[in-house]
Structure formats: C-alpha cells, structure tokens
Amino acid sequence: MLVPGIDAPSSVACLRSLHPRGVRTIVGSESRxxxxxxxxxxxxxxxxxxxxxxxxxYGDALLSLAERPDVQTIIPVREEDIYVLxxxxxxxxxxxxxxxxxxxxxxxxxxRVELFAAAETAGVGAPETALLDQWDDWSQETIVxxxxxxxxxxxxxxxxxxxxxxxxEYQQPDTKPDPQAVLEQRGHVPIVQERVPxxxxxxxxxxxxxxxxxxxxxxCQHRGWKYCGxxxxxxxxxxxxxxxxxxxxxxxELDWHGLAMVEFLRDPSDGEFKLMEINPRFWSSLPFSxxxxxxxxxxxxxxxxxxxxxxxxxxxxxxxxxxxxxELSYLHSVATEEYPLVDRPSLGTAVREVATSLVxxxxxxxxxADDPVPFFQDGVNLIRAWLDxxxxxxxxxxxxxxxxxxxxxxxxxxxxxxxxxxxxxxxxGDPTQSAQTDGGSRFDSRRR
Numbered sequence: 001m002l003v004p005g006i007d008a009p010s011s012v013a014c015l016r017s018l019h020p021r022g023v024r025t026i027v028g029s030e031s032r033x034x035x036x037x038x039x040x041x042x043x044x045x046x047x048x049x050x051x052x053x054x055x056x057x058y059g060d061a062l063l064s065l066a067e068r069p070d071v072q073t074i075i076p077v078r079e080e081d082i083y084v085l086x087x088x089x090x091x092x093x094x095x096x097x098x099x100x101x102x103x104x105x106x107x108x109x110x111x112r113v114e115l116f117a118a119a120e121t122a123g124v125g126a127p128e129t130a131l132l133d134q135w136d137d138w139s140q141e142t143i144v145x146x147x148x149x150x151x152x153x154x155x156x157x158x159x160x161x162x163x164x165x166x167x168x169e170y171q172q173p174d175t176k177p178d179p180q181a182v183l184e185q186r187g188h189v190p191i192v193q194e195r196v197p198x199x200x201x202x203x204x205x206x207x208x209x210x211x212x213x214x215x216x217x218x219x220c221q222h223r224g225w226k227y228c229g230x231x232x233x234x235x236x237x238x239x240x241x242x243x244x245x246x247x248x249x250x251x252x253e254l255d256w257h258g259l260a261m262v263e264f265l266r267d268p269s270d271g272e273f274k275l276m277e278i279n280p281r282f283w284s285s286l287p288f289s290x291x292x293x294x295x296x297x298x299x300x301x302x303x304x305x306x307x308x309x310x311x312x313x314x315x316x317x318x319x320x321x322x323x324x325x326x327e328l329s330y331l332h333s334v335a336t337e338e339y340p341l342v343d344r345p346s347l348g349t350a351v352r353e354v355a356t357s358l359v360x361x362x363x364x365x366x367x368x369a370d371d372p373v374p375f376f377q378d379g380v381n382l383i384r385a386w387l388d389x390x391x392x393x394x395x396x397x398x399x400x401x402x403x404x405x406x407x408x409x410x411x412x413x414x415x416x417x418x419x420x421x422x423x424x425x426x427x428x429g430d431p432t433q434s435a436q437t438d439g440g441s442r443f444d445s446r447r448r
Contacts, residue, residue, distance in 0.1 A: 001301060002065055002074045003036065004048070005029030007381065008231075008284035009323065009365035010077045011036035012374045017290055017297035019043070028065065033381055035366065035374035051080035055152060059084035066095040073097040073304040075297065076259065076281035079150035082106060087154065097304035099209075100258035101280065103154075108254060109278045110149045112191055119275045122253035124246050125267070126275040127193040133179050141195040141341050142171040147188055149277070156187045163187020170195070170340050195341065196265040196274050201229065202240070203263055204247030205289060207299050208256040214303060217294035217315055218243055219285070222357070225329040227350070228342040232285045233326030234357055237292045237319045246273045259300065287365040288321035320361030324375075325382055327354050 003014045005027040012035055015025045019041035026043065027036045030050035037045050046065065051058035062084060065071055073096045076082040085092060086106040092098050101109075108114040112129075119126045132144065145168040148155040156163055166186045171177065183189055201221040207214045220238045224230035247262040261283040264273040282296070283289075289296055293315035302309045334350040345353075366375040 002026045002028055002062070002071055004075070004077050004081050005031070005034035005036035005045075006077055007034065007378070008077065009035070009374075009378075010282040010284055010286040012039050012041075012366065012371070013287040013290055014075055014077070014282070014297040015039045015041035016287075016368075016371060017295055018301060021298060021301075023301060024070065026065070026071070028062070033377065033384075035377045035381070038373040038377045040371050040373070051078075051084070055080060055084065059088055063088060063091055063095075066092055071096060073099065073301075075300060076100060078281060079110065079279075082258075082281045083110065083150050083152055099300060099304045101254075101256065105254060105256070106280060107154075109260075109280050111155065112145070112147050112149070112277065115278060116275070118253050119250055122249045124250045124253075124275055125272045127196055127265075129191055129193045131189050132177070132182060132192050133189055135192040138171070138176045139173055141173055141197070142192050143195050144169045144171050144177065144182075144190050144192050146186065147191050149279075151187075159187030166190065170342075172340055196267050197341075200266065201232075201263060201276070202238075202243055202266060202273060203235075203261050203283070203285075204243055205283065205294070205296070206247065206251060206256075206260050206262070207296055207303065208251055208258060208260065209303055210257050211252065211255045213248065213251070214309060215294060215296065215299045216244065216247070217289050217292070217296070219288065219292075222320075223327070223330050223354070225326045226333040226337065226339070227330060227344055228333075228339040231326065232288075232323065233330045234320065234322050234354075234361075235285055235288060236321075236361075237288075237315055237317050239317050243273055246275070250275065250278070259296070285321070285323070285365065288363070289315075291321060291363050292316050292319045319363070320357055321363040321365065322358065322361070323365045324367060325378060327358075330354070 001014070001018055001023050003011050003025055005011050006029070011027065015027070015036060016039070019025050024043045025041060026046060027034070028046045028048045029037060030048055032045070032047070036042060048061045049057040058080065062074060066074065074081075074085060076085055082100060083106070085098070085100050086103045089098055089100070089102055108118055113131065116126050116129045131147070135142070146165040148165055151160060151163070151165045153160045156165070163186060165188065171192070179189070201224070203219050203221070205217040218238050218240060219235045221232045221235045223234040225233055243264065246264065250262060251260055259281055261279040263276040263279070265276055266272070267274050286296065299309055331350055331354060334345055335347050338344065366378050
C-alpha cells in the first residue's frame with residue numbers, strides 16, 4: 001500500500017492499521033519530516049514532488065510507483081491525491097486497484113456549485129448558496145469560500161499558475177466584497193453562503209463500492225483548532241439517524257465509489273443538518289475512527305483486494321478522542337484571537353473543558369505507546385513552523401496587521417466549520433452502531 005505522507009494524522013493511522021496485518025507500507029512524501037516517515041509501522045520511504053508546486057509531476061511520480069509489481073493500490077489522504085488519481089484513473093487501473101471515483105464524479109464534489117446542485121436533487125438540506133457575483137443579500141451573516149477544493153488546471157484554467165484559491169472567510173453583515181478584486185486574487189469566482197450559527201461540525205464517514213455503502217461512521221466535533229472552528233481537535237463518536245439519512249442520500253445521488261467524509265452543520269432554528277462539503281479521501285481525524293472500531297484503512301484494503309468484508313463490525317458511540325496539537329491551538333486561539341460573528345469562550349472555561357475531556361477520554365491521534373516517534377516528530381514540526389512564522393513577521397507592524405485582520409472579513413475558519421458550541425451532541429441510538437452496512441461486496445479491478 002502506498003500512503004502519501006502528510007502533516008495530518010491520517011497517514012500514520014493507515015500505517016498502524018495495515019502493517020500489523022501483513023500489508024507492506026510505503027510512505028511517499030515531499031518531506032522526510034512527515035510524521036509517517038518516522039513510524040515503526042512504515043516499511044519504506046520514497047520522496048515525491050510537492051503537489052502544491054508540481055501537481056503534474058506528483059501525478060507522474062504516483063503513476064511510476066503504481067507500476068512497481070509490489071504496489072497494489074494507493075490511499076488518498078488529501079485533495080491533490082484524489083484529484084490526480086481520479087484524473088488518471090484509466091492509467092492507474094492498468095497497474096493497481098482503483099477504489100476511487102472517476103473524474104467526472106469527483107468534479108461534482110470538488111466543485112461546490114455542482115455539489116450543492118446534487119444536494120438539492122437528493123433532497124439534502126444546505127445553506128443558501130450562490131456564486132459571489134450572483135449573491136444580492138449582504139445584510140445577513142455570510143461566509144465566502146472557494147468554489148473548488150483544490151487548485152488545478154481543470155478548475156482554474158489559465159489562472160492555475162498564479163492564483164490562490166484562498167480559504168473560507170467570514171463576511172460582516174452589510175459589507176460587500178469587490179468581486180473584481182476577489183476574482184483577481186482567487187483566480188475564480190468563489191461561492192457565498194448564509195452562515196449557520198452555533199454549529200458543531202457533524203461528520204458522516206463512509207466507504208462505498210460503486211454506489212453501495214460498505215462501512216459508515218459518525219462523529220461530532222466539539223472543538224476545532226480555533227474557537228470559531230477549523231480542523232478537529234476534539235470529537236466524539238455519535239449515531240444520529242437523520243445524519244445517516246442525509247449522508248446516504250447525497251452519496252447515492254452521486255453514485256459514489258470510494259472514501260467520503262460528508263460534513264454537516266446542524267441549523268439551531270430547525271435541527272436540520274445542512275451540508276457543508278464532501279472530502280473525497282481520508283480525513284485528518286482517521287485515527288479516532290479506527291480507535292472507535294471503524295477501521296477504514298483495512299476496509300479500503302479489503303475492498304481493493306476483492307476480499308470479503310465482515311458484515312457486523314461495530315463502532316462505539318460516546319467515545320471521545322483528541323489531537324493534542326489541536327487542543328493547544330484551540331486554547332491559544334481563545335487566549336489571543338478575536339473572530340467576528342463568533343462568541344469567544346472564557347479562557348478559564350476553555351481550559352477546564354479541555355482538561356476534563358482529556359481525563360475522561362484519554363485517546364490521542366498521534367500519541368500511542370507502541371509507536372511514539374510520530375508524536376514527537378509532529379511536535380518538532382510544530383515548533384519549526386512556529387519559529388519560521390516568527391522570523392517572517394515584523395514585530396513593529398504585527399499588532400496593526402492583527403487589528404486590520406480582525407476588523408475585516410478575512411478570517412480563516414478552515415475545513416468548512418463555522419462555529420463551536422459547549423453543548424454535547426445527542427448520542428441517538430444504541431451504545432454501539434454498525435460500521436458495516438452491506439458487507440461482502442467485491443471490487444473488480446485489473447492488477448498485476
């Protein structure tokens with residue numbers, strides 16, 4: 001199994017799942033400092049081009065590795081991975097198993113305009129959404145986010161080399177951005193959405209075999225890296241029938257094949273789950289899914305190898321898990337940052353909640369006793385990044401720049417999450433919930 005090595009814990013989770021089962025693991029990355037490279041469950045490391053600067057070269061390198069007789073398949077862990085794998089699916093299918101969607105299907109997910117059109121067809125709730133140049137109600141709280149989830153020639157065309165698609169930003173009520181300036185900066189017209197307030201992020205995670213669900217899982221994110229949201233710092237496994245219904249309906253409409261994390265926010269006005277996006281690859285909190293009993297890397301391997309998958313694995317509902325680096329980032333955010341439209345919790349309350357959950361749910365994405373080095377490597381990477389950021393800043397202008405950032409709309413909130421809450425999610429259903437939905441399905445592919 002070729003596992004791209006990235007900074008998120010998902011790469012390490014794949015190694016820890018597969019290597020003990022006798023699957024040889026190859027980590028490929030542009031950086032030798034990726035935590036996965038230091039895992040005791042890694043058999044081989046290969047250096048790859050950086051997909052952010054050489055997307056075509058990255059795809060060429062993956063295809064070259066796929067031609068090795070010992071490589072059976074590749075796991076996508078970031079948007080660039082699934083983009084090049086899907087775009088060149090026919091070429092990869094001549095060499096390895098390809099349990100991922102074709103490019104036309106992937107585009108319906110990575111292009112958010114097409115994604116929300118699919119949601120409407122499927123009857124899945126979503127915030128009011130439109131392209132920036134078509135949005136006319138600036139009196140309400142809104143967010144502006146990229147139309148596309150990856151910068152690529154197929155999406156940005158001639159602007160691919162010089163544009164930054166940007167991140168998700170809050171938009172203050174009664175302020176309208178300059179469409180021409182936004183287009184110039186981002187290289188495309190982004191989308192605008194009404195903001196769903198008081199919104200913990202709910203994830204419906206799934207592996208599909210040509211439209212048939214193989215395994216599913218759910219969690220609720222209590223804390224992100226920032227108090228306004230962002231990537232997951234602390235989450236809890238849940239089972240909510242309405243969430244399952246919405247996730248399945250959308251993936252069925254897409255006739256999905258492969259991995260998917262469907263992200264929802266729950267509208268406090270009516271309790272309806274509103275779609276945020278789909279991540280068509282492994283998610284950063286994957287170690288938590290595996291610890292809860294939903295071993296998606298192994299399910300992925302079994303699907304790729306035409307192996308039957310057991311029909312009754314379950315995951316534990318009510319289990320919590322942490323990314324320690326994310327918890328530190330959350331507390332730093334509470335102590336030092338200010339975001340428009342989102343109430344900041346008191347530092348004392350935040351510290352108490354983090355400490356309590358660490359004691360009650362001592363499960364961590366990186367920190368495990370039998371494979372400790374990735375945790376320390378991640379810490380080293382964090383310190384290096386912090387030192388680099390400090391050396392690049394001008395102390396004399398830092399406070400002015402921060403003030404301007406807080407006063408304007410450009411507040412990055414990351415990964416589709418737009419809020420946080422101190423409530424606990426409802427643990428609907430049984431204390432265990434099926435991670436396997438339709439076992440025994442098989443995947444046909446051409447492999448060496």
